[in-house]
Amino acid sequence: DTEVTQTPKHLVMGMTNKKSLKCEQHMGHRAMYWYKQKAKKPPELMFVYSYEKLSINESVPSRFSPECPNSSLLNLHLHALQPEDSALYLCASSQQERNTIYFGEGSWLTVV
């Protein structure tokens, strides 16, 4: 079973709101990722957590704040976003030995 679950599927938020995207996997994967994808573009890596520690931050603005409460959960806290942050946010996970990255269905974010 290669399932990564993301909630919510759709989110509309104002520029002054605080919201969170959630991601869960029960495959025992040790790495979890956040990607941002704009229309007709490939996904862009934002953050990587390895063994619950932040291992990669691709110079993402501080209005995006990741959190990994445990090995199965990954959150992305959103605050003071801009309309250009509207995109599909993909969560993913991987098991080191197999090195395949599995993606969730994504959360569509619209900032108004």
Add this chain to the structure above:
Amino acid sequence: AQTVTQSQPEMSVQEAETVTLSCTYDTSESDYYLFWYKQPPSRQMILVIRQEAYKQQNATENRFSVNFQKAAKSFSLKISDSQLGDAAMYFCALRSYNTDKLIFGTGTRLQVFP
């Protein structure tokens, strides 16, 4: 720096026919994985096939197969007996053994006509 290039922005194929999507890459690493992902209109990124660089044998998964040419740094995807459900954006991707980064190409949009 590692790069992945997909030179075909769009491709089309008739149902039941065969189509090949091209991908070239550049890396200085000797150990790496290559992947093809499919992203249908629902936008979920689905793994189609993967190839480990140390394996000479080309990977196959049912109607999907790859032509992996390590020296030429080429990794094309062949879809046989194309089906309407194969219509999607296809991304080629590269991952080195010693990194968590997945490098994507720009994608090829595949249309399948009945």
